[in-house]
Amino acid sequence: MPLTLVSRGGHTWRLTEQIGSGSEGFVYGVDDDRPLVAKLVPDPPDAEAYRRRVACLVRQRREPRTVGLLSGSPVRLAWPLVQVRTAGGTDADRVDGYVMTDMRHAYQPFSHLLGTSARRGFLPGATWETGLRAALALARLLAELHAEGYVVGDLKPDNLWVDETGRVGMADVDSWQFRDGREVFPGRMRTPGYTAPERTGARAGTPPSAASDDFTLAVLVHQLLMAGLHPFAGHPADGRDxxxxxxxxxxxxxxxxxxxxxxxPRSVPPADLLPRRLADLLRTTFGGAPRRPTATEWADALAAELGAGRLKKCAVNAHHVHTVERPWCPWCDQAERGTDSYPGPTREAR
Structure with missing residues (x-):
């Protein structure tokens, strides 16, 4: 029997199929003419605190600091629109959650841009320039969030969306760290591989900050520009496991x-395909410098790399795009070693 949701104002929605799940909750389709989905969190660590968190986010949607973030089309954030609970049963049986925009109507999962097969199948026109544009869109969005006092905390591909032009959207807003009046709602989540060093190991309980978001942004920029390769991928060269x-x-x-x-492996993209200014920002971030480049600094640098005359198209494969700083095509070099990250659309996709 389909679940029914009810808002505080008495409006009801009927849930359809389950379309996703995460470490805390489940996402369901909503039977509505508008592109909506619902997230339900069955067992939050503190149910009352979670209800306050969602209620604050719903209210903040109308506040000046958030209105700008939610402007434009397509919407960039799957912001909580209405606080809901499942209907029926006892109060203890009911599950809290919220209704939000269904990002699938405008975007693809972010991971589709990172993997060659998925990129070729779902975003057939994507090139290295698309990755560069997505990196810029992500950096700008994160800079705007930080400017308004929001910390994502659990920035990762699973929470991100992208379209064929490189526009980026973000979900799981309810896990962010933010302030509402005197109350601070801490960031609780972290994901292996997408967590700053000060929040890993013995320091895993350290709360997130704008600087920890900036570390993860650099990881994602590296993946976008290195055809999905994680910057800390690789077997230890010292013989350790x-x-x-x-x-x-x-x-x-x-x-x-x-x-x-x-x-x-020899098949991974060559490290020297990166423009010098972006490689320098990555080395500063990953090399343990006292201060990391901010999302705003990333946005400025990425925008410069998309400026006039900064990109070059390969004469052999029109789907191979690279920086003008590289005298020959890095993707052709990679293809010679057995893997082409940007082979072009499949015959069916054309």
Whole structure:
């Protein structure tokens, strides 16, 4: 029997199929003429605090600091629109959640831009320039969030969306860290491979900050520009066992910072495909500098790389786009080693 949701004002929605799940909740389709979905969180650590969190976000949707974030089309944030609970049963049986915009009507999952097969199948026109534009859109969105006092905390591909032009959207707003009056709602979540070093290992309970978001932004920028390759990927070159991205982060194993620290397959994209200014920002972020580049600094640098005359199209494969700083095509180099990250659309997609 389909679940029914009810708002505080008495409006009801009928849920359709389950379309996603995460570490805390489940996302369902909503039977409505508008593109809506609902997120339900069955067992939050503190149910009353979670209800206050969602209620604050719903109210903040109409506040000046948030109105600008939600302007434009398509909408960039799956912001909580209405606070809801499941109907029927006892109060203890009811599950809290909220209704939000269904990002699927305008975007693809972010991961579709990172993997060659998914990119070719779902975003067939995407090139390296698309990744560059998505990196810029993400950096700008994060800079706007930070300026308004929001910290994402659990920034990762699973919470992000992208379209064929490189526009970016973000979901899971209810996990953010933010202030409402005197109350601070802390960021609770973290994801292996997408967590700053000060929040991993023994310091895993450290609350997120704008600086920790900036670290994860750099990880995602690297993946967008390196055809999905994580910056801390690779087997330790010192003979130790590979444990995880996080272990490599804590031990500084990153090809871009120290090319002798990890072993990687020959098929991965060459490190020198990056424009110098972007490579410098990545090295500063991953090399443990006292201050990381901010989302605003990333946005400025990425916008410059999209300026007139900064991109070049390969004469052999029109789907190969790269920076003018590289005298020859890095994607053709990669293809010669057995893998082409941007082979062009499939015959069916054309």
């Amino acid at each position: 590979y444990l995880s991205y996080d272990d490599n982060v804590l031990h500084g194993r990153c090809r871009l910072v120290d090319r002798t620290s990890v072993l990687l």
